[in-house]
Amino acid sequence: MTDRTARTPRRRQAVAGRCREITEARWFAVLVFALILANAAVLGVETYSGLSDRWQQGLRTTEYAFLAAFTVEILLRAGAHADRPKDFFRDPWNLFDLVVVLSAFLPVIRENGTVLRLLRLARVLRAARFLPQLRIILVAVGRSxxxxxxxxxxxxxxxxxxxxxxxxxxxxxxxxxxxxxxxxxxxxxxxxxxxxxxxxxxxxxxxxxxxxxxxxxxxxxxxxxxxxxxxxxxxxxxxxxxxxxxxxxxxRPAEPPAAGAQPPYTGDPVLLRARVAAARRALDDLERALADTAPGTGPPDPLPGRPPGGSRTVASSGG
Missing domain, CATH: 1.10.287.70 (Helix Hairpins)
Known part of the structure; x- marks a missing residue:
C-alpha cells in the first residue's frame, strides 16, 4: 500500500513532464496558432451563403476536427499540471480556454446556433495567448x-x-x-x-x-x-x-543546469579558490597521465611559473 501511494506522485510527475514537453515546445504553439487562424477563416467562409450551402458537410466536418484538436490541446495543458492541478485553474487563460472549448459540448449551447457561433468566434481571442503584445493590450483594457x-x-x-x-x-x-x-x-x-x-x-x-x-x-x-x-x-x-x-x-523558474555543469560564479572568494584548486588538480592528473604514456622519459617539465610537485603546491595554497 505504501509503495502504491508513493508511486502515484511519481506517475503524475512523469505525465506532467511529458505533457509539459509538448505544450512548451515551439512547434506546439505554432500549430495551435495556425489552427486558430484556420478556424477564423472557416468562420468567415460560413458568412457567404453560397459557399456554406455548397460545402455544408465539409464545413461541419472541419468544425468537428477543430473541436477535437482544441479539446486535445486543453487536455494536454491540463496534463502538464497533473502534479499541481491548482496552478492550472489559477491561470485566467487556462480558464478561458476551458470554458470556450467545453461549452461546445453542452446540449443547450450546442443546439443554439447563435450562441455556438459566438463561442466559436471567441476561439479567435485565444490567439492572444501566443502573442505577448496582444495579451498585454487585452490585460490593459481589462485593468482600465x-x-x-x-x-x-x-x-x-x-x-x-x-x-x-x-x-x-x-x-x-x-x-x-x-x-x-x-x-x-x-x-x-x-x-x-x-x-x-x-x-x-x-x-x-x-x-x-x-x-x-x-x-x-x-x-x-x-x-x-x-x-x-x-x-x-x-x-x-x-x-x-x-x-x-x-x-x-x-x-518563471529558470532552466536547470546541465548534468555536471558547474554553478555560475557569484563573486564568492571561497568558490573561486575551490575552482582554482580543482583546475590545478586536473593539470596534475594530466601531467601524470602524459608521463605514464611515455615511460622512461620522465615527467614533463612543469608549466612556466609553477614549481615541480603541483599537488603539494595546491595543498599549501588551499591553506
Whole structure:
C-alpha cells in the first residue's frame, strides 16, 4: 500500500513532464496558432451563403476536427499540471480556454446556433495567448475598466448638464437638434467627436451670439479634457500590464543546469579558490597521465611559473 501511494506522485510527475514537453515546445504553439487562424477563416467562409450551402458537410466536418484538436490541446495543458492541478485553474487563460472549448459540448449551447457561433468566434481571442503584445493590450483594457467606468459617469453627467442647458436655450429655435432631452444628448454626443461642429456653431450663431460660449466650453471639456483623461487611464493600465508581464517572466523558474555543469560564479572568494584548486588538480592528473604514456622519459617539465610537485603546491595554497 505504501509503495502504491508513493508511486502515484511519481506517475503524475512523469505525465506532467511529458505533457509539459509538448505544450512548451515551439512547434506546439505554432500549430495551435495556425489552427486558430484556420478556424477564423472557416468562420468567415460560413458568412457567404453560397459557399456554406455548397460545402455544408465539409464545413461541419472541419468544425468537428477543430473541436477535437482544441479539446486535445486543453487536455494536454491540463496534463502538464497533473502534479499541481491548482496552478492550472489559477491561470485566467487556462480558464478561458476551458470554458470556450467545453461549452461546445453542452446540449443547450450546442443546439443554439447563435450562441455556438459566438463561442466559436471567441476561439479567435485565444490567439492572444501566443502573442505577448496582444495579451498585454487585452490585460490593459481589462485593468482600465474601473477608470473607464468613472469616465463614463463624468461624461454622462456632462452630457446631461449641457443637454438640459441646450434644451432650455435652443429648443424653440432649433427643435431638430434640441427639441427634447434625447435629441440634445444625441447632438452633443456627435459633437464630442467634432462631427458637424461647424454647422452647429453656425446654426447657434443665427440664434444668439452667446451660443459660441456654449459650444466652445462643451468642446473644450468633452473633446479635449475628458478624452485626454481616458487616454491617460488607458496608458497607465498599459504600463501596469507590461509590468505584470515582466514580473511573470521574472517569476518563471529558470532552466536547470546541465548534468555536471558547474554553478555560475557569484563573486564568492571561497568558490573561486575551490575552482582554482580543482583546475590545478586536473593539470596534475594530466601531467601524470602524459608521463605514464611515455615511460622512461620522465615527467614533463612543469608549466612556466609553477614549481615541480603541483599537488603539494595546491595543498599549501588551499591553506
Amino acid at each position: 475598466l474601473p477608470g473607464t467606468a468613472s469616465f463614463l459617469l463624468v461624461g454622462g453627467l456632462l452630457l446631461y448638464l449641457y443637454a438640459m442647458v441646450g434644451w432650455i436655450c435652443f429648443s424653440a429655435e432649433d427643435p431638430e437638434h434640441f427639441g427634447s432631452l434625447g435629441r440634445a444628448v444625441l447632438t452633443l454626443f456627435l459633437l464630442m467627436t467634432l462631427d458637424g461642429l461647424g454647422d452647429a456653431v453656425r446654426a447657434g450663431l443665427e440664434i444668439s451670439r452667446w451660443s459660441i460660449l456654449y459650444y466652445a466650453s462643451y468642446v473644450l471639456l468633452a473633446s479635449f479634457v475628458l478624452v485626454n483623461v481616458l487616454i491617460g487611464v488607458v496608458i497607465t493600465s498599459l504600463d501596469e500590464a507590461r509590468s505584470m508581464e515582466a514580473d511573470e517572466e521574472a517569476a
